[in-house]
Amino acid sequence: MDHFYGGVEAGGTKFVCVIGNSPNEILAEERFSTTSPQETIQRTIKFFKTKKEELKIELTSIGLGCFGPIGLDKKSSDYGFITSTPKPGWKNTDIIGPLQKALKVPIIFDTDVNAAAIGEGKWGAGKNISNFIYFTIGTGIGGGIIIDNQPVHGLIHPEIGHILISKNPMDQFTGKCPFHENCFEGLASGPSIQERWNISAEELPPHHQAWDFETEYIAKALSIIICTISPQRIILGGGVMQQLHLFPKIQSKTIDYLNGYIQSALILENIEDYIVPPKLKNKAGMLGAIALAQSAVN
Amino acid sequence: MDHFYGGVEAGGTKFVCVIGNSPNEILAEERFSTTSPQETIQRTIKFFKTKKEELKIELTSIGLGCFGPIGLDKKSSDYGFITSTPKPGWKNTDIIGPLQKALKVPIIFDTDVNAAAIGEGKWGAGKNISNFIYFTIGTGIGGGIIIDNQPVHGLIHPEIGHILISKNPMDQFTGKCPFHENCFEGLASGPSIQERWNISAEELPPHHQAWDFETEYIAKALSIIICTISPQRIILGGGVMQQLHLFPKIQSKTIDYLNGYIQSALILENIEDYIVPPKLKNKAGMLGAIALAQSAVN
Secondary structure (H helix, E strand, O other), X not given: OEEEEEEEEEOOOEEEEEEEEEOOEEEEEEEEEOOOHHHHHHHHHHHHHHHHHXXXXXXXXXXXXXXXXXXXXXXXXXXXXXXXXXXXXXXXXXXXXXXXXXHOOOEEEEEHHHHHHHXXXXXXXXXXXXXXXXXXXXXXXXXXXXXXXXEOXXXXXXXXXXXXXXXXXXXXXXXXXXXOOOEHHHHHOHHHHHHHHOOOHHHOOOOOHHHHHHHHHHHHXXXXXXXXXXXXXXXXXXXXXXXXXXXXXXXXXXXXXXXXXXXXXXXXXXXXXXXXXXXXXXXXXXXXXXXXXXXXXX | OEEEEEEEEEOXXXXXXXXXEEOOEEEEEEEXXXXXXXXHHHHHHHHHHHHHHHHOEEEEEEEEEEOOOEOOOOOOOOOOEEOOOOOOOOOOEEOHHHHHHHHOOOEEEEEHHHHHHHHHHHHOOOOOOOOEEEEEEOOOEEEEEEEOOXXXXXXOOOOHXXXXXXXXXXXXXXXXXXXOOOEXXXXXXXXXXXXXXXXXXXXXXXXXXXXXXXXXXXXXXXXHXXXXXXXXXEEEEOHHHHOOOHHHHHHHHHHHHHOOOOOOHHHHHOHHHXXXXXXXXXXXXXXXXXXXXXXXXX
8 A cells, every 4th residue: 555644734714634745746635614623623534534545545644733822742741732722612622632543643743834834845935945934824823933944842832923013003903812912913814904994804905004004013023033033034824915915015114124234135135035925825734734744754 | 282162252342252161161261341343353362372372272162252243154255244233343344354364273153142042051041951042131132042952043143132022102212223213122221221211220229110111121022032932941141130130020021921822831830940040140151152162063
């Protein structure tokens, strides 16, 4: 029997399950809404069991890129759990346990954004770059950080959506994060745009004031990241970033905020090669899960 | 002849030159004010030449922990230079070149804060911790980041003093950074305290309102760092942090800003083991330069 890798992009809105080896070798793929933990985990198990039989293959490992915060410390009792998520019903959910029990295959666990970053590093806009960051700006905001070609974990893992940023004094919106008054996610996620303007991000015209606020908040966050980990590239993915008109605005505003302090030709002269969209587009998450599965083996 | 390591803590205010092997084996030490580049570099050269002769030793290498921003990319023409510093007279100064030419010994170059972080990692509060950050909060503000036991460089290197933070609405001070209106260094460095209150940080009583602002800005920066790289420990050094009454205030305020989102017992139950002073005290910089010299050999 042939061996292949499994991947799960476990997002707060949808799960994407996939079997394959690379962007050009995807054997099976299924996406479904994230409902209750039990139902969602059962659908995931069913996907892999059914497809393995249909395709007559075995899985070497499964990469699980998961929304969070999650427990990544193998020595901790919350390893494999989704921990303090504000998502109803999902707080303190063991997600690795039932998958491993049912599928009997090694599961490599990381954040959804670290998985996407690993995928972009292997096949996309992070290829051959040792230090970079992948952001998703959509339903939530998160970032996966690669330093010396490895995803950063640390004490918990990065939770970049929750960095505090200063609000524009004209912005009357109080922010959508239940934990923090002025965090990046609370001010700039898709749902925050929707609630602030009473219209979804997709429906907003490119010249709407909403995009000025959005540009400001994203550029402030990027300037903070540049002064913190000094990435060699910044990849901006997620639903909100499908508004491609945002890229030149964000590039220019980030330079404004840095104000000449960071003397790098890449930033000052080639910003369009520095702040870029994901090459794997909206498949960064699911392909990243495959790359994550492979990372334990390679 | 015996072999020893040289270290230079090249700060914007003072230079500390040292020869030794470890905190308990310091053979020579000299500190002098940072004046013009030429004079300061000549004094550094003279220290090593004179002491080598007096002590009848050779140097294996010299670690140079330098104020910045600096050029760390060996493939770039600004390698070994101090680049866009606002310090008068020091912009675009080649510091490695003249030292290497005069002393004919390998010079290991990094930021002052990365050197201090390496020192704390080897002999101090970062010992046996793979991911941590060392801050200096004094004349300037900077941070050295260690991830997987290595200092982070990236595109340039971290410049954490220049992350944007939101100002307290009661704070009338416009900030002291010539580049950024509301950056951490501009709002919270020693000189910014001095200018805001017309009295130096050392003379301010512990119950002065100055410390409430200081606590707020430091805690905001720490909450940003925790959400970014998720360090396993935060070491706070530098002149301002010699006000030890700040530690409990900063610890408590950082927990407030995180507001329960980061579920870590270390933060929630043992914050006094998480946000700590440097163990090497005000010698973190000079011992870090020795550790930096050794890092290339070991």
